[in-house]
Amino acid sequence: MMYISKIQRVGGHLMIKRIAAGILGMLCLLLLTAPLAGAADLKPSNLTVIMTYNGAPLKGLEVALSRVADATLQQNGTVTFSSVQAFSGAGADFSDLGDAANVALAARLDTYAVSHGIAYNEKLTDSAGKVTYNALPAGLYLVEQKDSKKSGYVMAPYLVMVPSADSSNALNYEVTSYPKTELTKITVPTTPTTTTPTPNKKVKPKPTPGPGTTPGSSSAQTASTTPKTGDNTLLPWRIVGIITGSAGLLGVAYSLDRRRRDHLSVHNAGM
DSSP states (O other): OHHHHHHHHHHHHHHHHHHHHHHHHHHHHHHHHSOOTTGGGOOOEEEEEEOEETTEEOTTOEEEEEEEEEEEEOTTSOEEEEEOGGGGGGOOOOSOOSHHHHHHHHHHHHHHHHHTTOOOEEEEOOTTSEEEEEEEOSEEEEEEESOHHHHSEEOOOEEEEESEEOTTOOEESEEEEOOOOEEOOOOOOOOOOOOOOOOOOOOOOOOOOOTTOOTTSHHHHHHHTSOOTTOOTTHHHHHHHHHHHHHHHHHHHHHHHHHHHHHHHHHHHHO
16 A cells, blocks of 8 residues: 555656646747737838928939838837848848948848849829828838939938837837938030031232331332232233323324424425
């Protein structure tokens, strides 16, 4: 009887240990599968991006949005991120999202998205320079501009958390972002001009005034009308001059001959 009671006691202890191990295993399973405290508080958020330059709203700009990471609210109130499937191969480190690290990581993720054909959610800014994305799941989003070359304005890609959190880890589900916008340097190509050469016109040289002659005086004007070798402009007038001179000489010769004959007649009559 004593021997039997010992066996029973040993068997009872083993049963108790097995039951305790089963209960402990169930508790561990519940802890691993249960959501973290406060994680259910990450509700969908609205994101508004406002594009301006020197305070003036920029209408009609193409703003593109892409979700790059899921957000998880930890028990201590902090938010951690893990890459979504589309960006899982980018090897992104979300532990540092300061200004410089934010811009550098955004540029890298943008290059990855383009090379892998990842789709964006694109919208045009309204007359106030705004685009609004509603009911966004909690996460980290890549924001960029798609038409910088043709619009004349550009902003660097950047990452924004939705919902946002302030220094005390208070969550904001109405997120507004004001990216810095700059002018793009647009180079206008210059078209080379082609000039057609014009034939050289023959210009008659102006006569050089003689010594002591003032340009514009009567002497200079007279000298300018003097024909030069090879110049046929005054040829008719030269012919007229020759004819007139010849006629004069003939007249003088006729007069002298008549006087000579009259003199001979008088002389003969006296004899």
